[in-house]
Amino acid sequence: xxxxLLPTSLVGSYPQPDWLIDRSQLLKQMPxxxxxTELWRVAPELLEQAQDDATLLAxxxxxxxxxxIVTDGEIRRESYSNRFATALEGVDxxxxxxxxxxxxxxxxxxxxxxxxxxxxxVEVRDVKFLRANTDRMVKMTVPGPFTMAQQAQDxxxxxxxxxxxxxxxxxxxxxxxxxxxxxxxxxxxxPWMQARPEKARQYGLKALNRALEGVQGTTAVHICFGYAQxxxxxxxxxxxLAEFEESTADQVSIETAQPNLDTSVLKKLPHKxxxxxxxxxxxxxxxxxxTVAARIRRALPHVPAERLIIAPDCGLKYLSREIAFGKMxxxxxxxxxxxxxxxx
Numbered sequence: 341x342x343x344x345l346l347p348t349s350l351v352g353s354y355p356q357p358d359w360l361i362d363r364s365q366l367l368k369q370m371p372x373x374x375x376x377t378e379l380w381r382v383a384p385e386l387l388e389q390a391q392d393d394a395t396l397l398a399x400x401x402x403x404x405x406x407x408x409i410v411t412d413g414e415i416r417r418e419s420y421s422n423r424f425a426t427a428l429e430g431v432d433x434x435x436x437x438x439x440x441x442x443x444x445x446x447x448x449x450x451x452x453x454x455x456x457x458x459x460x461x462v463e464v465r466d467v468k469f470l471r472a473n474t475d476r477m478v479k480m481t482v483p484g485p486f487t488m489a490q491q492a493q494d495x496x497x498x499x500x501x502x503x504x505x506x507x508x509x510x511x512x513x514x515x516x517x518x519x520x521x522x523x524x525x526x527x528x529x530x531p532w533m534q535a536r537p538e539k540a541r542q543y544g545l546k547a548l549n550r551a552l553e554g555v556q557g558t559t560a561v562h563i564c565f566g567y568a569q570x571x572x573x574x575x576x577x578x579x580x581l582a583e584f585e586e587s588t589a590d591q592v593s594i595e596t597a598q599p600n601l602d603t604s605v606l607k608k609l610p611h612k613x614x615x616x617x618x619x620x621x622x623x624x625x626x627x628x629x630x631t632v633a634a635r636i637r638r639a640l641p642h643v644p645a646e647r648l649i650i651a652p653d654c655g656l657k658y659l660s661r662e663i664a665f666g667k668m669x670x671x672x673x674x675x676x677x678x679x680x681x682x683x684x
Contacts, residue, residue: 345682346636346650346675347408349615351562351593352420352481352527353655354398354413355664360390367658370570371419373449373491374436375426379418391416392469399474401665406672409477409525409649412470420529420655421483421491427462428510430454430496437493442535442566451493452503458510461517471522480523484530484561485511485547486540491532501543508550519557527560527593528552534563537580544580545587552588560591560615562654565599569658572622574599582608591615595653597635598622606642614643617653618674619667624659626666632674645682650675 356363361379372379382390398413417423426433430452437451467480485507489500497503515526528551533540552559561584565574576599584592585608593615596603606614618635619627636650650671656664 344408344679345645346648346679347477348650348672348675349407349409349479349525350402350411350413350668351564351615351617351651351653351655352411352414352479352529353417353657354401354411354415355657355659355661356413356415357394357397357661360394360415367569370441370443370445370447371567372422373419373425373439373447375422375433376418395466395469396473399470401661402668403474403476405665405668406676407476407668409479410470410474411479411481412466414481414655414657416466420481421488424462424483424511424514425450425488425491427459428507429457429459430506431456431492437495439491439493442532443570449491449493452496454496456503456506456510458513462514464517464521467518467521467523477524478522479525479527479560480518481527481529481562482511482514482518484528484533485551486544487530487532489547490536490539500539501546504543504547505550508547511551512553512555515551515555515557515559519555523557525558525560525591526555527562527591528589529562531562531564531566533580534565534578540580541583545583549588558591559589560593560613561587561589562593562615564593564595564617564654567621567654567658569621576600577602577605581605585609585611591649593617593651596639597653603639603642606639613647613649614639615649615651616643617651619652619671621653621656621659621667624663626663627670627674629670629673629677632671633677636674636678640678640682645678
């Protein structure tokens, strides 16, 4: 599996079932940065069991669709970042602060009142559960230190770089634990490097490389323009991408479908594997395998097939389960078309 040409994978999330989470509430708001327990439809004492059952559904859907690398669908998370970010020491989650989000609106965020430290492993049970329930390669995702530092109100450090570096140390401990407990790939989500490229150039890569320091295992960094549900108009190019060539991450995960990205930019990442986003999450229409194949082919003049992993643009969590499954299946079938062509 590890050596299969054009392997397929989710970026991380898969839709949570309607019986588990209030999807109408989820769709109405930006991804929560503080806890949002009101989203869960299941009583607290039954929640872990319900999340386990929903995670099994997500795993089986990925297997049925033919994906090569399986995630836990991030089913236990209210957002990609808040499960980890609110589990750290130094964060006052009961009295949130505010920050301006990527759309320019104020949102409640964790307030930093002391030194950021990881108190305990946050996702180790998740990766063990995933590993126990599939024989395919597995990937776990963690929020990146730069993004978490941007998604917080700093009342303690008064220095964004110092804050990001302590987040990086916490992420580093978590990643090592995830690999020790069965992860094949760990992906760091850093969407805010695209949103705030000037700051990312100052200390983003330094924080990312600190998060990856001494890590043994395949690592990826995901950079996107935001969920299609929230961001309808996407720029045709990244403001921060070529810089990742200097990172220690093995893979760089990008969107090419919705923004219709000029894939020649991929030549600037000659030593990275590219997790190529080929599923447009802004369009509820399920792509045909041929459409997916055409999007994969666009990258081939710039990146050899051996360095490509095929994925959706971003997480699928805001799509209906039916549409998400259809798109995922089309993605696997589209990759199979190009795999045959490349293999000759």
